[in-house]
Amino acid sequence: MRTRYIGQQLIEFPSVSSTNKVAAEQLALSKLQHGAVVLAHEQTAGRGQHGRSWSSAKDLDLTFSIALLPKRMKVAEQFVLVSLSALAVHEVVHALQPADVRIKWPNDLLVGRRKIAGILIKTEVIGQLVQSAIVGIGLNVNNNVLDVDMNATSLKLVTGISHDRHELLDRICEALERRLTRWEDDEEDGIAELSALLWSRGAWADLLLDGKLVKGRPLDVERSGKLIFELETGDVMALGTERVCFAGRQ
Numbered sequence: 001m002r003t004r005y006i007g008q009q010l011i012e013f014p015s016v017s018s019t020n021k022v023a024a025e026q027l028a029l030s031k032l033q034h035g036a037v038v039l040a041h042e043q044t045a046g047r048g049q050h051g052r053s054w055s056s057a058k059d060l061d062l063t064f065s066i067a068l069l070p071k072r073m074k075v076a077e078q079f080v081l082v083s084l085s086a087l088a089v090h091e092v093v094h095a096l097q098p099a100d101v102r103i104k105w106p107n108d109l110l111v112g113r114r115k116i117a118g119i120l121i122k123t124e125v126i127g128q129l130v131q132s133a134i135v136g137i138g139l140n141v142n143n144n145v146l147d148v149d150m151n152a153t154s155l156k157l158v159t160g161i162s163h164d165r166h167e168l169l170d171r172i173c174e175a176l177e178r179r180l181t182r183w184e185d186d187e188e189d190g191i192a193e194l195s196a197l198l199w200s201r202g203a204w205a206d207l208l209l210d211g212k213l214v215k216g217r218p219l220d221v222e223r224s225g226k227l228i229f230e231l232e233t234g235d236v237m238a239l240g241t242e243r244v245c246f247a248g249r250q
């Protein structure tokens with residue numbers, strides 16, 4: 001891997017329950033260095049956002065978790081983990097499939113209306129600082145069976161060819177490390193880029209606002225991670241994931 005730290009420690013398993021879970025366990029035992037990657041060729045209990053599960057095909061998809069031990073990331077800045085990891089995955093997918101790859105706030109990757117990747121991040125915080133983070137990434141790579149599911153797709157389905165999962169892993173790690181280094185140097189946090197790539201930006205979408213279905217038009221993402229959107233009434237709001245999300249299955 002052409003990186004300084006992400007992926008330099010690579011722990012590979014044929015099968016685990018969830019790479020996020022294994023990474024958390026290994027981190028608690030101080031067995032992971034900054035940038036360690038836990039990779040599994042099968043997850044039997046993959047985790048998704050909002051307590052949902054994440055399914056992937058054995059030996060066909062990419063499921064891994066990156067452990068980060070940031071030195072001076074403030075809690076208030078932690079959305080940068082979401083933005084930069086989504087942008088890193090976007091960069092790699094977009095290079096192979098340039099058409100219509102977007103980031104569905106906060107950090108799902110969609111090709112058209114179908115989800116190709118998901119990211120699940122857990123942070124440990126002490127005081128004002130992020131002590132550690134586990135960035136779990138699931139990318140549908142060579143999965144063929146997703147075509148029965150209208151909401152999901154894979155790199156193979158959108159490009160028509162199979163892809164090398166280790167090569168993709170390398171590229172994502174490189175992209176994330178480059179973006180994190182840039183952020184450490186000059187605080188470039190990718191917010192403008194993330195906003196520009198926002199799925200449904202400027203278009204009416206179904207949102208759940210405090211559990212109620214409403215029409216909303218995503219406009220931008222704030223540095224704090226809040227989604228700025230317009231309601232049909234013309235009101236503009238900026239809210240976090242605890243109050244608003246896209247309605248639907250993704």
Ligand code: BTN
Nearest residue numbers: 018020046047048049118136138
């Ligand atoms: C989502 O879109 O709901 C997030 C999905 C995140 C899936 C990845 S796969 C690797 C890591 N291990 C898990 O159990 N989940 C994440």
